[in-house]
Amino acid sequence: MSMLPSSRNLVLMVAVLGLAGCASSSTWGWYVINPATDTGWTNIRFLINGMGATILISVIAALMSMSFGLIVALPGLSSRWYIRAINRVYVEFIRAIPLLPMLFWVFYGLPIIFKSMGLDIPIDPFWGAIITLAVSDSAFTAEIYRAGIQSIARGQTEAAQTVGLNYLQTMRYVILPQAIRRILPPLANQFIYIVKMSAFASVIGMQELTRRANELVVTEYRPLEIYSLLILEYLVLVLVISAAVRWLERRMGSDERN
Amino acid sequence: MNLSAFPDKAQVDIWPIGQCGGVMAEIAIEMIDVNKWFGDFHVLKDINLKVSLGERVVICGPSGSGKSTVVRCINRLERHQKGVIKVNGSEVTDQPEDLGGDVGMVFQQFNLFPHLSVLENLVLGPMKSRGLSRIEAEDRAAEYLERVKIPEQADKRPGQLSGGQQQRVAIARSLCMEPKVMLFDEPTSALDPEMISEVLDVMVELAEEGMTMVVVTHEMGFARKIADQMVFMDEGEIVETGAPAAFFEAPKSKRCRKFLSQILSH
Ligand SMILES: Nc1ncnc2c1ncn2[C@@H]1O[C@H](COP(=O)(O)OP(=O)(O)O)[C@@H](O)[C@H]1O
Ligand SMILES: [Mg+2]
Numbered sequence: 153m154s155m156l157p158s159s160r161n162l163v164l165m166v167a168v169l170g171l172a173g174c175a176s177s178s179t180w181g182w183y184v185i186n187p188a189t190d191t192g193w194t195n196i197r198f199l200i201n202g203m204g205a206t207i208l209i210s211v212i213a214a215l216m217s218m219s220f221g222l223i224v225a226l227p228g229l230s231s232r233w234y235i236r237a238i239n240r241v242y243v244e245f246i247r248a249i250p251l252l253p254m255l256f257w258v259f260y261g262l263p264i265i266f267k268s269m270g271l272d273i274p275i276d277p278f279w280g281a282i283i284t285l286a287v288s289d290s291a292f293t294a295e296i297y298r299a300g301i302q303s304i305a306r307g308q309t310e311a312a313q314t315v316g317l318n319y320l321q322t323m324r325y326v327i328l329p330q331a332i333r334r335i336l337p338p339l340a341n342q343f344i345y346i347v348k349m350s351a352f353a354s355v356i357g358m359q360e361l362t363r364r365a366n367e368l369v370v371t372e373y374r375p376l377e378i379y380s381l382l383i384l385e386y387l388v389l390v391l392v393i394s395a396a397v398r399w400l401e402r403r404m405g406s407d408e409r410n
Numbered sequence: 411m412n413l414s415a416f417p418d419k420a421q422v423d424i425w426p427i428g429q430c431g432g433v434m435a436e437i438a439i440e441m442i443d444v445n446k447w448f449g450d451f452h453v454l455k456d457i458n459l460k461v462s463l464g465e466r467v468v469i470c471g472p473s474g475s476g477k478s479t480v481v482r483c484i485n486r487l488e489r490h491q492k493g494v495i496k497v498n499g500s501e502v503t504d505q506p507e508d509l510g511g512d513v514g515m516v517f518q519q520f521n522l523f524p525h526l527s528v529l530e531n532l533v534l535g536p537m538k539s540r541g542l543s544r545i546e547a548e549d550r551a552a553e554y555l556e557r558v559k560i561p562e563q564a565d566k567r568p569g570q571l572s573g574g575q576q577q578r579v580a581i582a583r584s585l586c587m588e589p590k591v592m593l594f595d596e597p598t599s600a601l602d603p604e605m606i607s608e609v610l611d612v613m614v615e616l617a618e619e620g621m622t623m624v625v626v627t628h629e630m631g632f633a634r635k636i637a638d639q640m641v642f643m644d645e646g647e648i649v650e651t652g653a654p655a656a657f658f659e660a661p662k663s664k665r666c667r668k669f670l671s672q673i674l675s676h
Pocket of ligand 2: 479
């Protein structure tokens with residue numbers, strides 16, 4: 153870990169690059185997002201206002217992926233091969249589809265299927281992005297759950313059954329509370345992955361961070377500064393999530409020990 | 411089993427079951443021609459075993475002879491492929507929870523829930539499966555913790571207890587379901603020698619209170635003390651059964667004699 157730049161160093165690096173830019177104004181044109189000027193301030197507000205959509209899409213997609221992943225993981229734990237097959241087919245199939253084609257398929261293709269079924273369900277960029285991210289990610293969260301649950305010794309399930317717990321009660325009260333400590337770190341990874349992949353929502357017109365940056369680049373023609381700020385925005389988001397997860401892990405860790 | 415040697419048990423055996431009509435012996439567990447395979451491996455061969463209500467059966471035999479598998483078939487942790495297993499009069503299904511905690515089980519490795527306190531370990535089954543309120547369940551838990559002589563450990567985590575204490579908690583956890591039958595699979599095999607007796611003492615008391623028990627163990631002193639029926643298994647078969655006196659003094663089969671001489675010699 154000590155070999156990697158800490159979050160503090162990363163922020164410092166960006167700041168140094170920025171200062172270097174101010175010094176040689178032919179390479180850099182920070183005026184475009186200079187908060188001291190009116191246009192600069194307006195531009196910054198325009199860019200940062202995309203944050204809400206990025207967060208909302210990511211959080212909803214992550215919650216859906218976590219619940220959906222669990223539902224997909226459970227048949228993967230069955231002793232019957234044909235029930236396990238449901239899990240395998242889903243995971244292998246969904247995992248193989250690149251995000252962007254799936255996004256196009258959901259946004260442009262799915263409404264046609266709905267229409268052919270006589271349903272009038274419009275898919276807007278917001279829900280199109282969420283559905284795609286959630287489904288795509290659920291193949292990965294399903295694998296995370298499955299591995300986490302399988303890491304709990306079989307004797308736990310057996311003991312739960314001998315005190316009369318049914319399958320769902322065994323999961324709810326015995327297996328998942330123990331597995332969650334092993335599931336949480338990789339699940340947090342997936343959440344960060346979703347935040348970053350939500351940038352794809354820009355291509356179907358969702359007004360999130362990346363879309364706004366693109367639009368501003370088109371009018372201001374200052375890609376270096378605007379995309380630098382864009383990267384900084386994602387960086388801040390991800391670092392906040394990481395800190396939150398570490399806090400959660402510490403809390404659960406101390407819970408385990410006492 | 412040889413009922414005539416145990417007139418008190420024979421009496422129990424002739425009570426009719428509830429109002430179902432018909433005079434039947436009250437049989438807690440019945441295995442009829444039970445066969446089981448793990449893939450190609452024939453692990454149980456024509457197992458026939460009858461355990462009456464209130465009876466104590468001790469199963470012994472060399473490692474790998476199928477003792478655990480017999481016990482695990484009774485409480486549906488394993489499924490058999492041929493034959494019939496009846497528990498409390500009805501044929502078992504493949505759903506372990508259908509036994510509804512009526513068959514208690516004590517494992518060699520305790521299998522306590524490490525993330526829950528001792529008390530929570532004990533109340534989980536009664537509350538979720540039996541529908542008891544928390545107060546009822548905790549009262550019951552306190553009572554059984556008293557019975558296994560560790561009332562003061564209720565708030566600790568299993569990991570903070572010694573092996574002997576953990577196994578007694580496991581016994582209490584099973585008893586909290588008020589099962590009709592208790593199964594023990596080598597309950598003292600994972601324990602340090604100095605802790606074995608504290609667990610066996612609890613089991614002896616349980617036997618004296620009339621609990622129906624099937625115990626897999628190599629503790630032959632204990633077996634002699636509590637068993638109504640001894641069962642010797644080897645290579646997936648029940649080779650010999652009998653009352654402890656006859657079983658230990660004059661084992662009929664060569665395999666059983668050899669096993670007993672090995673196990674009693676040290
Ligand atoms: N899940 C399983 N799959 C395959 N073989 C098994 C399984 N469980 C037990 N066995 C085999 O079945 C035989 C009997 O096992 P077991 O009932 O545990 O014996 P015991 O309790 O008498 O030592 C052993 O040879 C063991 O290796
Ligand atoms: Mg065994």
